[in-house]
Amino acid sequence: xxxxxxxxNTRIVDKLKNETPSQKVLDELxxxxxxxxxxxxxxxxxxxxxxxxxxxxxxxxxxMSQSAISHQLRVLKEARLIxxxxxxxxxxxxxxxxHVKRIIEQVMIHINE
Numbered sequence: 001x002x003x004x005x006x007x008x009n010t011r012i013v014d015k016l017k018n019e020t021p022s023q024k025v026l027d028e029l030x031x032x033x034x035x036x037x038x039x040x041x042x043x044x045x046x047x048x049x050x051x052x053x054x055x056x057x058x059x060x061x062x063x064m065s066q067s068a069i070s071h072q073l074r075v076l077k078e079a080r081l082i083x084x085x086x087x088x089x090x091x092x093x094x095x096x097x098x099h100v101k102r103i104i105e106q107v108m109i110h111i112n113e
Contacts, residue, residue, distance in 0.1 A: 035079040036103075040064065040072050045095065045104060048082060052094040 035041060043062045047053060059066045073093060076082040083096045095101055
């Protein structure tokens with residue numbers, strides 16, 4: 001992370017400490033937590049934690065239909081928690097960025113304390 005990002009993150013943290021977020025921000029925050037509040041979506045995120053995989057593999061690992069997984073992937077993608085990459089006829093999914101990974105890691109640390 002470069003210094004510009006550090007300064008940006010510091011400003012965000014300072015703002016969060018000193019200001020009540022707008023209703024729009026509160027709604028977005030609540031929306032992200034709602035997306036995390038589903039067992040199937042957590043299973044999918046867990047499977048994407050360190051690798052990129054396709055719908056068929058996610059369905060196999062979660063023992064769910066590809067249709068059900070596709071629906072949940074759409075929800076995760078809309079929340080910007082995952083991203084997709086097409087390779088021919090296949091679409092591969094991965095976590096959107098390191099922030100998603102850190103959220104999962106922090107919650108795991110919290111529940112294991």
